[in-house]
Amino acid sequence: MHVLILGGTTEARRLAELLAADAGPGLRVTTSLAGRVAAPRLPPGEVRVGGFGGAEGLAAWLGGHGVDALVDATHPFAGGISLNAAKAAADARVPLLALRRPGWVPVAGDVWHEAGSLAEAAELLPSLGRRVFLTTGRTGLAAFAALDDLWFLVRSVDAPEAPAPSHMEVLLDRGPFTLDGERELLRRHRIDVVVTKDSGGAATAPKLTAARGAGLPVVVVRRPPLPAGVRVAAGPEQALEWLRDVERGVERGGEQGR
Incomplete structure (x- = not known):
């Protein structure tokens, strides 16, 4: 199973760390960074830097690299990337999850x-x-x-x-x-x-x-809204559970193929 994480956030790096600790021999994890920060904190696993060329380029990358699950763990204000991820995942028929930390809520005195x-x-x-x-x-x-x-x-x-x-x-x-x-x-x-x-x-x-x-x-x-219909996880642990479900589906598909 190949997981692509659109990263650059603390949550993306934490998810890559959880996957590295949880990984079996058949799991491949790639984190993609936009390259806008001069000295990013690199996550474990494979790392690529740079854009994909819009939704069409990302869809081609997903298909060309055998990606089984896409996690959009970009910054909550990276609206353009999230739109491209939703379109690319739909075009490539790859399951998509948005990993988004909860927003702040005002309290008394704010x-x-x-x-x-x-x-x-x-x-x-x-x-x-x-x-x-x-x-x-x-x-x-x-x-x-x-x-x-x-x-x-x-x-x-x-x-x-x-x-x-x-x-x-x-x-x-x-x-x-x-x-x-x-x-x-x-x-x-x-x-x-x-x-x-x-x-x-x-x-x-x-x-x-x-x-x-x-x-x-x-x-x-305020944050830009996520594309309609995209499933959301509030933390890396929830994203890990979702990926385990996807992995079980990939394994069942392989068994049926055999």
């Missing part, structure tokens, strides 16, 4: 402002604060580039792409982050509003707790 896009988030900012902690990644800064009256602290793993805000400081860092560290960061930079995508997970959640404690507003960009 001051959240939801936005449907980065552009909507940028429109909200002038009424919420002047010193912005922007944690939406290195791409998409063009949405904030015209806000010349605001100052931005931009945190990302790699250097952000232009165009970008004219008044900003870049902090290159990778989670997980600590609550004490996030509190100190907000204090030191005199942040008065935080912008984040609803990435979910624990690695970057301390900024939400720190903002809550400081009474700061947080602009939360």
Whole structure:
């Protein structure tokens, strides 16, 4: 059985680790990384880097490499990749599972402002604060580039792409982050509003707790919806159980063929 994981997330790497520990002699696992991070944390198993050439290219790769199951474990905001995965899986008739960590949920004391896009988030900012902690990644800064009256602290793993805000400081860092560290960061930079995508997970959640404690507003960009009909697992353990079911089906098919 050959499993292709569309990776780049903590959950994708954890699933590859579970499969490596659980693997029998007939299991092959390939993780595909987009190649957008300069020094990614590599999972066990085979690794490929780069795109497939859209849904058609991915479907051809699935068929050409004998893939029996496809797991879309990309970032919750990698909407284009998820659309391509759904179409490719349908065209190649390969079972597909989306591995998605649950989104964040506001609790008492949170001051959240939801936005449907980065552009909507940028429109909200002038009424919420002047010193912005922007944690939406290195791409998409063009949405904030015209806000010349605001100052931005931009945190990302790699250097952000232009165009970008004219008044900003870049902090290159990778989670997980600590609550004490996030509190100190907000204090030191005199942040008065935080912008984040609803990435979910624990690695970057301390900024939400720190903002809550400081009474700061947080602009939360909602996730794009998954393609209709795609099955979803909330964690690597659930994805592993699904893959075991697929593997049993593959084995039964082989026995019937014999």
